[in-house]
Amino acid sequence: MSVVSQLMHSPSEDHMGAVMRILRHLKVTPGKGLMFCKYGHTYVEGYMDADWAGSVTDRRSTSGYFTFVGGNLVTWRSKKQKMVCRSSAEVEYRGMAQGVCELLWLRRLLRDLGFGPQKPMDLYCDNKAAITIAHNPVQHDRTKHVEVD
Structure with a gap:
């Protein structure tokens, strides 16, 4: 997430793919926490x-x-x-x-x-x-x- 946020001023399709992978991970792990x-x-x-x-x-x-x-x-x-x-x-x-x-x-x-x-x-x-x-x-x-x- 840190690397993706550094590139938000000039995003590419690869960056959007990385964001989508992060969001998919968060969606399937709602019960995870501290x-x-x-x-x-x-x-x-x-x-x-x-x-x-x-x-x-x-x-x-x-x-x-x-x-x-x-x-x-x-x-x-x-x-x-x-x-x-x-x-x-x-x-x-x-x-x-x-x-x-x-x-x-x-x-x-x-x-x-x-x-x-x-x-x-x-x-x-x-x-x-x-x-x-x-x-x-x-x-x-x-x-x-x-x-x-």
């Missing part, structure tokens, strides 16, 4: 990943995250990044920044609803270089071009 269970906690966890230079048309990267509250999936997002990144570490670091913003928003929302944090929120990332940059302030000198994130 199952929410009670696990007895409200721990907040986030997971993120990124695809470095995954778009063959403009070489931009796509990053995404999803979050769980109390063991249940509550938010998810994938988005093409605005700029071309120089390394997978930079892509993952920018994606981590988006994931942290989502976690902070969820924490504020849960507080407003009367659920204080039971433990620190966790954000999981699979890129060791991005994790090292996030944990080590000395590394920030080598990443001034991503300092805003």
Whole structure:
């Protein structure tokens, strides 16, 4: 759906065929959805990943995250990044920044609803270089071009 929506300004018959396949899939799966269970906690966890230079048309990267509250999936997002990144570490670091913003928003929302944090929120990332940059302030000198994130 994401790829099709990027091409809506100049659609072709192939694009319309893809949209029709998506609509047929949605039509035959009306009972599918998310199952929410009670696990007895409200721990907040986030997971993120990124695809470095995954778009063959403009070489931009796509990053995404999803979050769980109390063991249940509550938010998810994938988005093409605005700029071309120089390394997978930079892509993952920018994606981590988006994931942290989502976690902070969820924490504020849960507080407003009367659920204080039971433990620190966790954000999981699979890129060791991005994790090292996030944990080590000395590394920030080598990443001034991503300092805003």
